[in-house]
Amino acid sequence: MMKAVSLELYKLRHKRLFLMVILFLTVEIIWTFMAVSVSISRNSDYARWEFVIAILSSMNGLFFPILAAICVSRICDMEHKGNTWKLLLTVSVRHSMLYVAKYISASIIMLGVCIMQGIAIIAFGMVNEFGQPVPFMLLIRFLAGTVLTNMTIIGLQQWVAMAVKNQAFAVSLGMAGGFIGLAADLLPGAVRRFFVWSYYTGLSPVTQNYANEKVQLIVEDVNALLPAMVGLIVAGIAIFLAGNIHVSRQEI
């Protein structure tokens, strides 16, 4: 398995995928930090770690579904374009194993993105001299929620990207996901929970509440988020298994 994963990453070395991901992340971080800086300059009460985490969670709802769609599409499309599926399967690698290897490599890339985001938050807080110490527990919870949501979305994107040769549909799904992720907070809770893209804000440890034209930041209790987390893990496993079984049984 490790060999298959390392080969997947090896295939990506000249694809400039990592460069594109870093560029994409830089744009998101710059945009977010500019928005936060403007808010802080208007009201110094916003110079808090919680505010940065809440804003970044909302931004991730827009950016990450599209970024995940592009990453997964590139990882799967190179086999479609090069007609290499048959070649890969003749080197005694099971189709399901290939599916897992591609899933893990996409997840590793997105994990790297999340870690870089965490480092950027710490750097931003230190540069702006936030009063409180670095809230590592809050950051770990933020990263855990983001990684979990990413992994579920990667499972869904990989299913579409591998089952449908035409990548327009996989990328369009990512785009629609980005829209839903962005607008998720406007939907009623009962509807929202059925959209995997809504969990970037749904699993965020900090939520925003608008009352009397002011933003209130609420730090959610871990136990309150646990049911949603468990539900997402179950959904993620179900999507991954369904995709793996469906794609593995398809004729190449």
Place this chain on the structure above:
Amino acid sequence: MLRRCIVAEWMKLRRSHVWMILMILPVISVMVGTANFYMNQGVLKKEWYSLWSQVGLFYGEFFLPILIAILSAYVCRLEHLNKNWNMIMTSPVSAAGIFLAKWIVVGVMLAFVQIFFFILYFLGGKLAGLTSSLPEELTGWFFRGWIAALTISTVQLALSMRIRSFALPVGIGLCSVFLDLGMYVANLGMFFPHSLLAIGMGVLSQTGLTSGENVLFIIMNLLYSVAVSTGAIHGMTKSDAVA
């Protein structure tokens, strides 16, 4: 010759289910925007203008540029498969014909998306109970949006013709969206193709353009379209087709 190129492009799109991609975004944009407008009518009091601010913002600022990128990559997709660039470049049609045919086909699809979006906007407003007349700027938003979309499509087509990957030009298109926001905020929107869409469709500011701004808008779109398409066609004739 151009007519035959366009017919060939249409034939390639037959049974491609591209209509699903064309329809999904306007539907989602209008549904979410109208629902948000309906639930917040206490704050959003400018009727059609407020509705436009809700449905138009994400459609015009984020998702139409990405849709343009997807459509542009879509019409180049077949050429990147099975060494078809070699085949199409040796066919008895000019490089300009190939590029313009793809551009026109994307333009027609974008016109369909715009019409569909505006119909949905009207229906959304009626469903939300708006009784006043439609904004007089609506025709301007439609045509200027389409013109700017055509300009962006030349850029995206030029990228998609050079880059084999389907997703990479879409990613570049998305990064351009954020650059466009920066340019718009810095009052330099007229000098960046993606910002022209935001200005033309009035998604960030619903005040109409003055006649001088309208002329500048048209000139900048023409300039970008001609410069980028000339560069792309020149590149096709001078560089080797990578298939």
